[in-house]
Amino acid sequence: MSLDGISRLGGQSTDELVPSRYVQQVGEIEVTVICDGVLPITASTLATNADPAELAGWLDDMFLPPDVLDWPLNVVVVRTGGQTILVDAGLGVEFPDFPRAGQTVRRLEAAGIDPASVTDVVLTHLHMDHVGGLLTDGLKARLRPDLRIHLAAAEAEFWAAPDFSQTAMPQPVPDVLRSVATRFLDEYHGRLRPFETEYEVAPGVLISRTGGHTPGHSIVRVASGGEALTFAGDAVFAPGFDNPEWHNGFEHDPEEAARVRVRLLRELAATGEALVATHLPFPSVCRVATAGDVFRCVPSVWDY
Template structure:
């Protein structure tokens, strides 16, 4: 178990940690910790491969971002509701073949936050891309997890990865093979822990996972709600460019048209409710709200609470 009191600074930060890597908040009675798994450098074309190059270049310039590649944030959520400790996604893990030394930091950062892997009762996987399941495949992690752990994944996601279709994606060379291999490895290691659901499932009091599809057929979002407050972890339904350009297609989307529909619908919901949003690839700690801005949307980051 954890609480805001025990995760503030239980262990002095390492000298190589020059920026914060976790942020704690409460959603009603639910304790929430956003943990950075690091960053993943990718070509900027991945933000909108259906966009005109000039339009994409203009957006990057307006955002003071480099034109060739930039760092995608990798955010993971830990939530405590009642006697359940829920890990929402598991980061990229540590694969030396990927040569991504600034990613795969989740396990050591959980340890630095004083969170024992044996205390985790549930894992929710928004989808089975390698940057959401890889942390569970780090050497020694499985042995530290409890034998009654439950891993919640949409049934359609499990079915998809039996024979995944990449025909509508636009990924750098090597990524499809790496994604297939990681999903296969995950299933081989953890299938007996997996509990599938069809459309919606309550993982713990106030914590509901809901399948949206789009990014992958079983892609899901997680809503945490307690005492009139709510936060949605959107997984890969929302990217930084998606507020200004919600119809741009991300290179990892297996159904780009459906992904855009899901993204717009979710952003409209959140703009209407004023509830908080966290997403995997928004800049850490990625906590904010959504406002309507003409035909698009506007990201409203929260002011940090110290």
Template sequence: MNQMIRSIKQKIIKNLGTTSRHGRAETDELVPSRYALRVGEIEVLVISDGVLTPPSESMATNADPAVRSAWLDNMFLSRDAFDWALNEVVVRSGGQTILIDAGLGEEYPDFPRAGQWGQRLEAAGIDLGSVTDVVLTHMHFDHVGGLLVDGVKKRLRPDLRIHVAAAEVKFWASPDFSRTAMPPALADLARRASKQFLDEYHSHLQPFEDESKVAPGVVVRRTGGHTPGHSVVRLASGDDRLMFAGDAIFPVSFDHPEWHNGFEHDPEEATRVRLKLLRELVATGSWLVATHMPFPSIGRVAAAGELFRWVPAWWDY
């Protein structure tokens, strides 16, 4: 046990949430917005883009309402709406600086607590001009929006590489929302954001079919399910492993992996993907980070009978 605790402390670096790149205290935040760790020789920084607040039924569209309400009550969460974290990741490996997903952006007034990705990158000392690669788990508006903020593209390198599954690019050319439970306004927002992204960044795209090595120890692989080209990113260095699962795993997934999320374009396939990834995480002991797990979204997955248990990392401070 002591060896495990020492190992965790070696991998989890000091929380960086209250210091800017200029050494000044950030006084506009009541809680930290970024957290750093190492995966072997790979540097990882989890960035909070803020919080979304969707209706509670959106996390379990196929659930019995009474069972869903009981789960929410047991977790001390509102039956009407809940705080849904929005996390992105910065990875440094082999001289490359890689952004995994890009947050919500600033043009969505219905989500006033999110859209802080750009400011928080800057506060963490991440210069957009130093970014060599972007990896997109998928192209929903809360994953590409930060790249659409005015002035961002001008600050990025002209040789920037954006890694995204070819199936994702194909899907958003003519997206199908018939199997989602997204409100029409959000479906329209998703269409607009994906079209704008493809129009502005098409020359930077590095589409891949099933898998692509982005940097030493950094591999992105298509899973499908949530969207046809949804992908996860796996980091490996020495004996250490981390999976960024995008929107494949949610807070409710450990108790109810069978519950469908309202933003899933193929709910049955998304469930199969979710179960496969959860079983992999149990078997490997890999760290897990996911877009909508509570910040800083760093932990492991343990078996709990036929279900699963989330084991959050102990913060170092």
């Protein structure tokens, strides 16, 4: 590279140097994965029922630190026909303890997606790293007045009186989760379009309630032209491939969450469809392979 080229690179923004968005075509439907950033998480939260030595071994095998690690945070934009569908909204910018997350709005704009063009929002659940972006000043005023927000009715009902008895989250996270979910429901109640079990947001875009992680946790399936992709939200975490029975501290029903995870991974391994999840390393597009009684995440080759 010439010195002139290096000089030009040095003048570009960080967002141009570091990949933050990735487009995956699914038949006639365009799926864009947006990196909202990373969150620090206590490593023990990844496997609250695991033997500490086994978790330490897994972290070491994955070249991850033993105490606190970066947790990726992804959202998805689905464009089909005349609809632009935002699936989850990231953390937002109101949490100074998490300065490396909350990038969704800026990176939507960098991807050429005007927030005013979003016709629908699908929420996998109401944890703050999935809805906080909708509460960010500078975004709310830009959203369409006829915006439709889809979530499971069971999710909205749960947060009216949430039960954290089976979770293992560090303080003060439970109170913050409750506060953010309450604020979201208060501010957006008039735009909510709750569903019971599943709902077709657009032709080939289906949201389905799984439960487990939260009572109304949902996944989004995109299918077109014989191709398919599933956005799994928080049904699958990185340890969940080779240790699907490990419980995540944020799971409100960890036993059911493990059953949901195994069932989903088995299905994806059988169909061969693509998987994207909130907390897998960006862009997280992969296929699922079976390895005995556990699974493997096989990253897709980037198409650029």
